[in-house]
Amino acid sequence: MAGEVLGVLCSGRGTNLQSIIDAVASGQIKAPIGVVITDKPGVMALERAEKANIPAVCVDRKQFATREEFDAALLAELKKYGVTLVCLAGFMRLLTAEFIRAYEGRILNIHPALLPSFKGAHAHRDAIAYGAKVSGCTIHFVVEDMDAGPIILQAAVPVEEGDDEDSLGARVLVQEHKLYPRAIELFLAGKLTIDGRCVRISK
Numbered sequence: 001m002a003g004e005v006l007g008v009l010c011s012g013r014g015t016n017l018q019s020i021i022d023a024v025a026s027g028q029i030k031a032p033i034g035v036v037i038t039d040k041p042g043v044m045a046l047e048r049a050e051k052a053n054i055p056a057v058c059v060d061r062k063q064f065a066t067r068e069e070f071d072a073a074l075l076a077e078l079k080k081y082g083v084t085l086v087c088l089a090g091f092m093r094l095l096t097a098e099f100i101r102a103y104e105g106r107i108l109n110i111h112p113a114l115l116p117s118f119k120g121a122h123a124h125r126d127a128i129a130y131g132a133k134v135s136g137c138t139i140h141f142v143v144e145d146m147d148a149g150p151i152i153l154q155a156a157v158p159v160e161e162g163d164d165e166d167s168l169g170a171r172v173l174v175q176e177h178k179l180y181p182r183a184i185e186l187f188l189a190g191k192l193t194i195d196g197r198c199v200r201i202s203k
């Protein structure tokens with residue numbers, strides 16, 4: 001689709017957002033970021049967006065009584081900025097079915113583990129506690145079930161003796177910053193086809 005516009009949703013420090021900003025600047029990602037939205041005020045992702053002259057909007061989850069109202073407000077902002085592809089980058093909220101329907105097949109997420117292992121908000125802690133020797137990161141399409149959508153790309157990272165959440169997280173993050181821009185690049189080039197549970201990647 002020509003004229004794609006990215007909307008990046010974050011909850012915190014925004015290093016994955018930064019990797020997307022940098023990939024737009026370098027020309028790897030051939031579409032602009034129309035807006036960055038956070039669900040909390042005062043987070044670093046907002047500063048990163050402002051620094052890159054990208055509209056930065058906080059839709060504060062605390063101001064909304066229900067998930068439905070919050071998601072409706074998110075959708076209104078995305079629409080306002082003409083967003084066609086939603087990239088969740090450390091966005092710590094589950095989206096409603098209504099939101100997902102509005103961007104069917106057009107929502108990507110990054111998860112810091114090799115799905116379907118270690119879903120949820122504590123992937124590194126869980127991988128270490130389980131005794132996994134390999135972890136990594138996954139970019140996938142978003143469906144209603146958490147961390148369950150068709151997988152686009154994965155990168156494996158060793159879990160080393162003595163690792164804690166921070167050391168493993170830092171090692172995985174290096175791969176995240178390469179993988180997310182690559183997945184967006186493939187999406188924008190029209191190379192991804194969802195085939196049931198699988199994503200076919202054409203050459």
Ligand code: GRF
Binds near residue numbers: 015017089110111
């Ligand atoms: C990343 O590890 C991402 O995989 C996970 O949350 C973290 C966000 O980090 N979903 P950042 O805000 O992009 O630095």
